[in-house]
Every structure is written in structure tokens, then in C-alpha cells.
Amino acid sequence: MEDTVETKDRIYEQLARVGKAISSPKRLELLDLLRQGPRSVEVLACESGLSVANASRHLQVLRQAQLVEVEKQGKQVIYSVGDQKVCEFFQTMCSLAEARLADFERLMRKVAENDPYLEEVDRSLLMQRAREGSITVLDVRPAQEYAAGHIPGAVSVPLNELEERIQEISPENKIVAYCRGPYCLLASRAVELLRSKGFEAVRIRDGVHEWKMHGLQLER
Incomplete structure (x- = not known):
């Protein structure tokens, strides 16, 4: 015993x-x-x-x-x-914290309240509109992260290159930016820059891991 x-x-x-x-x-x-x-x-x-x-x-x-x-x-x-x-363990831990920790939930709500350009989107609709060319899905992570896997149809313009490459982005389309996920600030900074240049731009919470968690495929 x-x-x-x-x-x-x-x-x-x-x-x-x-x-x-x-x-x-x-x-x-x-x-x-x-x-x-x-x-x-x-x-x-x-x-x-x-x-x-x-x-x-x-x-x-x-x-x-x-x-x-x-x-x-x-x-x-x-x-x-x-x-x-x-x-998967990291993602599960984040989901548990969001579900069980009131302080965590308050912090995430504060982030959303302080970011007027955070937009909740239907993932299937996002892909459809990207395929149709009515929006531009912008991946602002470093290029090597984009190469490892990205949301289908997304265009790669890393945040540190965005200002000098901004002419590559069509001003006619709404820009939907994303980065590493809910706790990353890259997309927020990209949206601030884009809107200061006259673009219609928003960001989404999802990163590639949230995308995969919902059973959606990535492109390489």
C-alpha cells in the first residue's frame, strides 16, 4: 500500500x-x-x-x-x-481563465470597451467576403508567422512594414486586421495607423489558434 x-x-x-x-x-x-x-x-x-x-x-x-x-x-x-x-493546453487554459476568473473577464471586457474598432465577425462570412474581394483580411504578424499558417485569403503586411507598404492596400475595401489572438496588440496598432491614413479598418480577436480551435483550416 x-x-x-x-x-x-x-x-x-x-x-x-x-x-x-x-x-x-x-x-x-x-x-x-x-x-x-x-x-x-x-x-x-x-x-x-x-x-x-x-x-x-x-x-x-x-x-x-x-x-x-x-x-x-x-x-x-x-x-x-x-x-x-x-x-492545445495553452488554449484550454485561456478558455478556463475566461470562463472562471471574474478579474480576467473584467480585463477582457475593459479591452473591448477601450477598443472601438474591435469587431465580432462570423468566420464563414469573413472567408466568403474575402473570396469575393469585398474586404481585405490583413495579417500584421511577422512574415515567418504568416508563412507558418494564416487565415485563408489573408494578405501579409507586418506591422513594422505597414506604413512604408500602405500603398499596397486598396483603400476601396474595408480592412479586417488580425494578429496573434485576443491578448496581442499588433492588430490594434495597425488599425490605428490605417484609420489615421483614411482607411476603413477594424480588428478581430481571433488569431490562427482560435481559428483552428473552431475547426477551420489555415493556408500556408
Whole structure:
């Protein structure tokens, strides 16, 4: 019986490794970034506002819990999520937080209230209108994330290139911008820039993972 109790305790200890790994807000942010595609430590540090040393320490904790993998490419160390189950776990955790945490729900409601250009859309209708050419679906994530998978019919213009490439976007169409998902600010910033230039532009909450979660296909 003692062996059974000890085994049970060790099982929960293993589960706690995952809980410990995701107990840091910054580690969650790093994991969310890696869901979009592999990245070097330097890129992750820049995008998360961490020093390279701090980013490396957080990534080591995630690696010890087998949530991320690492690969050497020349002099660079490239991190990626362990597998699709890690992405699904992250998405489930977000859904649970939205459903059960009142503070989280209030924060998300505040984001929506402070963003007049956030629009709820029917996904099937969005694809239909994109195919018809009556709207332009704009992916403002970095180009490598777009290449890894994007909403069908979306055009890639990364946010950091948007102002210099704005002439590539038709002013006759309504622009529907998206980025990495509900907690990403890239699409909001893109919409602000587009509207300041006279475009009709809105953003949607969905990123590619929300799209996949609803059983919809991505393009590559």
C-alpha cells in the first residue's frame, strides 16, 4: 500500500512540474510567442521585453517541464513548442481563465470597451467576403508567422512594414486586421495607423489558434 501511495504522490509531483513552469506571467508570454512559431532566444527576449539572460532562464524552466524544445542552428539557439498538445493546453487554459476568473473577464471586457474598432465577425462570412474581394483580411504578424499558417485569403503586411507598404492596400475595401489572438496588440496598432491614413479598418480577436480551435483550416 505504501508503494501505491508513494507512486500516487510522485504522479502529482510530475503534474506540479507543469504547474510550476507556467506559474510566471513572462513564461506564459514566451510560450504564447512560441505557439506562433520557432524563435531564437534573442528574438524572444526582444518581443517579451526581457533581457537575453532572463529570457534564457525562463526558457530553461519551460524546457525542464518538456513544454518547449531547443535546437542549435549554427550559433543560434532556436526554441519551439514541444508539440501540438502544448498549444492545445495553452488554449484550454485561456478558455478556463475566461470562463472562471471574474478579474480576467473584467480585463477582457475593459479591452473591448477601450477598443472601438474591435469587431465580432462570423468566420464563414469573413472567408466568403474575402473570396469575393469585398474586404481585405490583413495579417500584421511577422512574415515567418504568416508563412507558418494564416487565415485563408489573408494578405501579409507586418506591422513594422505597414506604413512604408500602405500603398499596397486598396483603400476601396474595408480592412479586417488580425494578429496573434485576443491578448496581442499588433492588430490594434495597425488599425490605428490605417484609420489615421483614411482607411476603413477594424480588428478581430481571433488569431490562427482560435481559428483552428473552431475547426477551420489555415493556408500556408
